[in-house]
Amino acid sequence: xxxxxxxxxxxxxxxxxxxxxxxxxxxxxxxxxxxxxxxxxxxxxxxxxxxxxxxxxxxxxxxxxxxxxxxxxxxxxxxxxxxxxxxxxxxxxxxxxxxxxxxxxxxxxxxxxxxxxxxxxxxxxxxxxxxxxxxxxxxxxxxxxxxxxxxxxxxxxxxxxxxxxxxxxxxxxxxxxxx
Numbered sequence: 162x163x164x165x166x167x168x169x170x171x172x173x174x175x176x177x178x179x180x181x182x183x184x185x186x187x188x189x190x191x192x193x194x195x196x197x198x199x200x201x202x203x204x205x206x207x208x209x210x211x212x213x214x215x216x217x218x219x220x221x222x223x224x225x226x227x228x229x230x231x232x233x234x235x236x237x238x239x240x241x242x243x244x245x246x247x248x249x250x251x252x253x254x255x256x257x258x259x260x261x262x263x264x265x266x267x268x269x270x271x272x273x274x275x276x277x278x279x280x281x282x283x284x285x286x287x288x289x290x291x292x293x294x295x296x297x298x299x300x301x302x303x304x305x306x307x308x309x310x311x312x313x314x315x316x317x318x319x320x321x322x323x324x325x326x327x328x329x330x331x332x333x334x335x336x337x338x339x340x
Contacts, residue, residue, distance in 0.1 A: 168195040175210075184212045188323075200228035210323060218244045220318060232269065238262045244316050256315055257282045272297050278313045287328070288313075304337045 175188040190208035197203050207221040224238040239261050246254040257280065264274035278291040293310025314328030 169193065179212060179215075182212065182215055184215050186210065186212050202226040208318075210318070216244060216246045218242065218316065218318070218323065229265075234266050236262075236264045236266070238264075242316070242318070255282055256280070258313065258315065270299050276310070278311075280313045280315070283313070302339050304339070305334065306336075307334045308332060 170193050171191070173190045175186065175190075177186045178184070179186050188208060188210035190206065192204065192206040194202065194204040202225065204224040204226075205222070206224075207219075209217065209219050211217040220240065220242040222238060222240040224236060226234055226236045228234045240259070242256075242258040242260075244256040244258075246256070259279040259281075260276065262274060262276045264272055266272040274295045276293045276295070280287075280289050280291070283289050288311075291311040291313045293308060293312060295309075296307045298305045309332040310330070312326070312329045314326050316323055317326045318324075
């Protein structure tokens with residue numbers, strides 16, 4: 162964790178062209194990260210992406226990281242995302258996503274996490290509640306990640322880039338070797 166009293170403030174602005182929809186993309190994001198007391202960090206992030214005459218998406222997250230023992234900590238992240246499709250259509254489509262993620266890091270090599278997604282705007286046959294678990298192990302050049310459970314699919318955003326992801330139920334294991 163950073164030094165006592167360390168605060169980070171930042172903004173980003175993505176501007177480009179969606180080649181499939183042939184429309185501009187605007188996506189400003191603001192964030193702050195600060196230490197609220199010894200061993201406790203808080204991160205706030207929010208943004209708004211819009212594609213004129215196509216859709217808009219507002220998102221916000223809060224993440225807290227609490228040191229529990231030497232080299233160990235627990236993280237809790239809460240995310241909210243609202244997507245409005247075809248905002249000029251007489252029947253707009255709305256997608257609301259609520260995500261909670263709890264991760265415990267045992268060491269720089271190993272962590273376990275559980276996640277929960279609530280999609281209140283989904284049709285009943287698609288489901289509204291999705292739970293999953295994950296584990297990550299790293300050793301030198303090797304990183305192994307495992308996942309089991311469900312994800313809701315839909316629009317997912319990371320670092321200002323949004324993409325459509327299919328709903329998923331199952332398990333996977335991935336390994337990465339860096340050299």
